[in-house]
Amino acid sequence: MPTIKNLDDLKRIREEALEKKKLKTASGNVQVVVGMGTCGIAAGARETMKAILDAIEKDNLSGISVTQTGCIGLCEREPIVMVTVGEEPKVTYGKVTPEVARRILKDHVGAGKVVEDHKIAM
């Protein structure tokens, strides 16, 4: 009955993460929120979330918090992703396919350039 077999791995990872935190202080906290109501899920939000998590893993992006929220009443524009970089105002994106999600991470989170063609005016 294999339960969690990698807790030792996690201990090591935690120590490495602490080391890294010491190296780069306050690199600007990034918050990414994915809309995951029934409407979002039906429109492909889980694949969008997966693309974001995969990119964080693959490109080794530290300091990004990814969370979920329910339906925000813009069902026809799902999948919706909201991005807040540091003290900047929140940007809401619509029709965020996995490909668009990767662009948002690269251009907006990585280089500070808002992906204008998917931005929703709130």
Next chain:
Amino acid sequence: MRELSLHLLDIAENSVNAKAGNVEILVSEDTRTDRLRMTIQDDGVGMDAEMVARVTDPFVTSRTTRKVGLGLPFLKMAAESCNGYLSVQSQKGVGTRVDVEFRLSHIDRMPLGDLTSTILSLVIGFPQVHWTFTYLGNGNEFIFDDRPVKEELEGISLCEPEVLQCLREMISEGIQANQPVSQISNLQS
């Protein structure tokens, strides 16, 4: 929704919206009894008997952003067309439990799909909730409990790349190791 794991994600979101602190998910695939079962149990606000009776009606929802709820009715219909059922038990102030069952080999049964992504999305997306995920393959059990993981990390974010990789591998390897052989093609992760 074309995957049972997407429906699972959808129902678990209901639990979070009902302010659950603890959510237990069970997925069981059993080729011996030819049944596929999913159970989602939470300690959220719960519903009264009247609401439970109406909850699988597509024109009932507790949401305020639109007037039609579609998650449970669709899944109920899918289960009933595969020699299965969907049941909702709930008590106000105690919590809610949803059980859904299919005939595993039914030609119309949706594939389970990417179960790992569903569990990872929930664990990462709602870090304030205590998630327990149990997978049973012909009775062989894999349990993922995120509490010891969070304790081990002591405040390091679940979204750090190395942590993400570790969680993803834990979950997908645990499922794969216990999956009945004939079902492997149904579950990419």
